[in-house]
Amino acid sequence: MSTPDPAPPPTATAQPDSGRYADEYRFVAQVRRICRESPGARAALRSGLGKPVDRCERMHWVVAGLVPEKDRGYESERPYYAIASMIAAAPASQSDDKNPTDPPVPAQRSRTSPRTLGECLADAVDKGSIRESGAEAKLQLLTRQSTGGLHRHLPPVMRLLDSRLDIGDWVRLLADLRAWETNRQRVARRWLQSFYRRRLRTEQFTAEQADAAEHAQAPAAL
Numbered sequence: 001m002s003t004p005d006p007a008p009p010p011t012a013t014a015q016p017d018s019g020r021y022a023d024e025y026r027f028v029a030q031v032r033r034i035c036r037e038s039p040g041a042r043a044a045l046r047s048g049l050g051k052p053v054d055r056c057e058r059m060h061w062v063v064a065g066l067v068p069e070k071d072r073g074y075e076s077e078r079p080y081y082a083i084a085s086m087i088a089a090a091p092a093s094q095s096d097d098k099n100p101t102d103p104p105v106p107a108q109r110s111r112t113s114p115r116t117l118g119e120c121l122a123d124a125v126d127k128g129s130i131r132e133s134g135a136e137a138k139l140q141l142l143t144r145q146s147t148g149g150l151h152r153h154l155p156p157v158m159r160l161l162d163s164r165l166d167i168g169d170w171v172r173l174l175a176d177l178r179a180w181e182t183n184r185q186r187v188a189r190r191w192l193q194s195f196y197r198r199r200l201r202t203e204q205f206t207a208e209q210a211d212a213a214e215h216a217q218a219p220a221a222l
Contacts, residue, residue, distance in 0.1 A: 021175055044059055115168065143192060147181050
């Protein structure tokens with residue numbers, strides 16, 4: 001008797017923390033809404049993909065007013081421009097929703113955190129979108145980059161994530177990009193650890209499912 005292929009362990013879709021990620025959530029939600037409502041604005045945002053802020057002339061009319069005032073300055077603005085361009089360049093299933101309104105900022109802290117980039121890549125491996133060796137190599141490359149190198153190498157990696165990225169994923173990535181300049185090692189460690197932990201959990205789950213199927217098919221003892 002054949003058994004279906006084991007499914008990966010379920011993962012919760014987390015909402016961003018209303019306190020810790022308030023600025024990031026607000027920015028991402030606004031960009032997603034703009035991309036849904038204005039093809040022209042979306043095209044303008046896509047034009048800055050992978051570029052430094054000084055070469056994003058077409059993006060300014062969309063993004064400049066959305067960046068929190070405390071983060072207005074070349075280095076601190078760059079993560080916002082990068083995220084806006086990547087949201088606009090993502091497939092429609094990633095940047096658009098059937099529900100035209102993003103959920104409100106939650107009033108209480110979620111029990112689960114939005115996924116890190118490492119977790120997003122591990123989940124893409126689970127779904128067969130990318131080979132594990134390829135995902136690992138790209139993640140290792142990203143974690144060795146300076147701020148400028150990270151912004152250059154990140155867009156092609158994000159294009160590999162053809163599974164849906166929810167608002168929490170974009171919010172967490174924006175928070176990590178904001179922290180990269182001063183806390184690169186910490187962010188890189190979290191990306192790598194979350195990738196390997198998610199992969200180990202999947203492997204353990206798959207092994208347990210295989211063992212259960214094997215026991216179910218074994219003939220009963222006399």
